[in-house]
Amino acid sequence: MVINTKDELKRFIKNAHEEQKTIGFVPTMGFLHKGHLSLVKKAKEENQLVVVSIFVNPTQFGPTEDFETYPRDIQTDTRLAMEAGADVIFNPSTEEMYVPGSSTWVEVEGDITSVLCGASRPTHFRGVTTVVNMLFNIVEPDKAYFGQKDAQQAAVLTKMVQDLHMNVEIVVCPIVREADGVALSSRNIYLNKEEREQAAVLNRSLQLVQEAYWKGEKSVEVLTELIVKNINQMPLAEIDYVNIYAYPSLKTIAKVEEKAIAAVAVKFGKTRLIDNIILEKRK
Amino acid sequence: MVINTKDELKRFIKNAHEEQKTIGFVPTMGFLHKGHLSLVKKAKEENQLVVVSIFVNPTQFGPTEDFETYPRDIQTDTRLAMEAGADVIFNPSTEEMYVPGSSTWVEVEGDITSVLCGASRPTHFRGVTTVVNMLFNIVEPDKAYFGQKDAQQAAVLTKMVQDLHMNVEIVVCPIVREADGVALSSRNIYLNKEEREQAAVLNRSLQLVQEAYWKGEKSVEVLTELIVKNINQMPLAEIDYVNIYAYPSLKTIAKVEEKAIAAVAVKFGKTRLIDNIILEKRK
Numbered sequence: 001m002v003i004n005t006k007d008e009l010k011r012f013i014k015n016a017h018e019e020q021k022t023i024g025f026v027p028t029m030g031f032l033h034k035g036h037l038s039l040v041k042k043a044k045e046e047n048q049l050v051v052v053s054i055f056v057n058p059t060q061f062g063p064t065e066d067f068e069t070y071p072r073d074i075q076t077d078t079r080l081a082m083e084a085g086a087d088v089i090f091n092p093s094t095e096e097m098y099v100p101g102s103s104t105w106v107e108v109e110g111d112i113t114s115v116l117c118g119a120s121r122p123t124h125f126r127g128v129t130t131v132v133n134m135l136f137n138i139v140e141p142d143k144a145y146f147g148q149k150d151a152q153q154a155a156v157l158t159k160m161v162q163d164l165h166m167n168v169e170i171v172v173c174p175i176v177r178e179a180d181g182v183a184l185s186s187r188n189i190y191l192n193k194e195e196r197e198q199a200a201v202l203n204r205s206l207q208l209v210q211e212a213y214w215k216g217e218k219s220v221e222v223l224t225e226l227i228v229k230n231i232n233q234m235p236l237a238e239i240d241y242v243n244i245y246a247y248p249s250l251k252t253i254a255k256v257e258e259k260a261i262a263a264v265a266v267k268f269g270k271t272r273l274i275d276n277i278i279l280e281k282r283k
Numbered sequence: 284m285v286i287n288t289k290d291e292l293k294r295f296i297k298n299a300h301e302e303q304k305t306i307g308f309v310p311t312m313g314f315l316h317k318g319h320l321s322l323v324k325k326a327k328e329e330n331q332l333v334v335v336s337i338f339v340n341p342t343q344f345g346p347t348e349d350f351e352t353y354p355r356d357i358q359t360d361t362r363l364a365m366e367a368g369a370d371v372i373f374n375p376s377t378e379e380m381y382v383p384g385s386s387t388w389v390e391v392e393g394d395i396t397s398v399l400c401g402a403s404r405p406t407h408f409r410g411v412t413t414v415v416n417m418l419f420n421i422v423e424p425d426k427a428y429f430g431q432k433d434a435q436q437a438a439v440l441t442k443m444v445q446d447l448h449m450n451v452e453i454v455v456c457p458i459v460r461e462a463d464g465v466a467l468s469s470r471n472i473y474l475n476k477e478e479r480e481q482a483a484v485l486n487r488s489l490q491l492v493q494e495a496y497w498k499g500e501k502s503v504e505v506l507t508e509l510i511v512k513n514i515n516q517m518p519l520a521e522i523d524y525v526n527i528y529a530y531p532s533l534k535t536i537a538k539v540e541e542k543a544i545a546a547v548a549v550k551f552g553k554t555r556l557i558d559n560i561i562l563e564k565r566k
Contacts, residue, residue: 006448010450017300018303020301098446099445099446101393102446103391103392103393103395103442103446104389104390104391104392104412104442104443104446104447105389105390105392106387106388106389106416106447107387107388107390108386108387109386109387109388110384110386112386129387130447133389133447134446134447134448137447137448137449137450138448140450159386159387160387162382163381163382163385163386163387163417164387164389164413164416164417164420165289165417165420165421166420167293167420167423
């Protein structure tokens with residue numbers, strides 16, 4: 001079932017609550033790939049009802065970014081999401097989410113939103129937290145599912161939920177990758193053949209840093225340099241950032257002692273890709 | 284019943300939802316007077332359960348304001364609220380509401396928060412919207428009750444709820460006044476005898492402007508000047524602002540054609556009092 005208005009979805013959710021059904025929620029910008037579908041499947045396993053939202057949120061794009069050209073295919077998305085276990089697809093218009101004159105923002109301040117993608121995309125996370133807050137109010141889910149690929153987004157949203165005492169559990173699911181290790185992303189379709197081949201360097205570099213850490217290297221400087229050197233071997237790769245921070249706080253560290261994240265953003269032509277790995281002691 | 288932790292209150296609310304009881308909510312900073320109690324009574328009339336929160340919210344006070352000295356009396360408050368119909372008093376600590384490292388803000392931008400009290404108290408409404416958002420997430424009320432005395436607060440919160448699609452109805456209740464017309468306020472206890480007497484000028488001025496409007500005067504300039512002249516007759520009165528805006532948008536207007544608000548903030552000694560009247564066509 002596809003629902004386009006918040007009033008209709010709220011009526012549906014009210015009924016579900018009265019029947020005491022648990023609700024799993026997967027917010028997406030559509031153009032679904034196996035990464036998204038792994039979230040839908042996980043949601044289906046853990047809840048009685050699954051809502052998938054498809055909304056390309058204008059406020060999380062910067063003025064020079066790809067909002068207009070972001071890939072959209074609602075028919076295919078609906079089919080794929082239903083096949084993976086979605087009960088409801090919520091596909092609102094921009095005006096449905098942002099009522100005329102809307103001027104309320106939900107913002108997480110501090111390191112967690114100012115480093116990594118927050119440094120390159122200063123208004124991005126404000127857009128994300130605002131729209132996800134709205135969606136949580138409409139869907140009232142028990143659990144909401146996000147991909148580890150957007151590790152910073154997951155950390156920011158977890159903090160929003162904690163700080164505002166929202167009644168939802170954020171579940172973070174593993175990155176889904178192609179055979180050569182490239183993380184699935186709706187933006188991968190922008191890549192030409194050469195760019196796509198070279199993009200495999202991101203995951204390779206992250207695997208190398210994992211190995212180096214497991215072999216005893218703890219210096220953030222040394223580990224970061226290892227990634228940079230590796231990525232720079234690819235002639236089409238242009239680094240936006242390569243950083244290692246404590247996770248999920250994203251505080252600056254000099255040595256990897258506790259849980260940390262190595263995160264990269266790299267442009268191939270006009271396409272900016274992100275990837276990351278959580279550095280933990282070997283189990 | 285007094286509850287101090289959000290976890291305990293959330294359990295109570297969860298039960299109430301399962302029993303399909305409607306919840307009315309009255310958020311306060313305590314030191315309850317008849318104005319607050321009128322909200323509790325209204326909530327009791329319209330809901331099966333009434334929650335009253337008592338929390339002096341630090342983030343809505345400016346650095347030079349009266350957070351430390353704001354009057355507190357939780358024993359008397361509890362008794363009065365229960366007598367007026369409250370089922371639960373929620374009285375959390377600051378750390379309970381603002382978890383350590385909390386850095387998430389909910390902010391309504393635009394004229395609605397930048398004029399009137401927003402001009403004199405630039406971080407005030409950000410504190411109000413953030414804490415009320417938190418409280419709504421904890422209490423999950425069907426309806427929440429606010430006094431018309433804080434007309435701008437009511438307008439800002441109504442906008443927050445609309446913009447973020449929150450599932451609560453904001454109910455705004457009439458100002459409760461003393462015999463001489465002074466609006467009830469927890470801060471009235473700061474006034475000495477002379478200041479208290481002269482404070483009656485606020486309501487008198489607002490009544491005069493109402494009469495002038497009903498007699499045909501529509502110019503915001505003329506109506507504003509009428510209030511200013513009147514208040515300035517009191518030697519202890521020091522005007523912070525006197526303004527007339529469209530209500531509830533708080534947009535600037537030159538003439539009162541549609542619903543408008545005449546709002547004043549005046550200091551008597553160190554005590555800042557606010558009052559207002561909604562200008563509407565005579566019924």
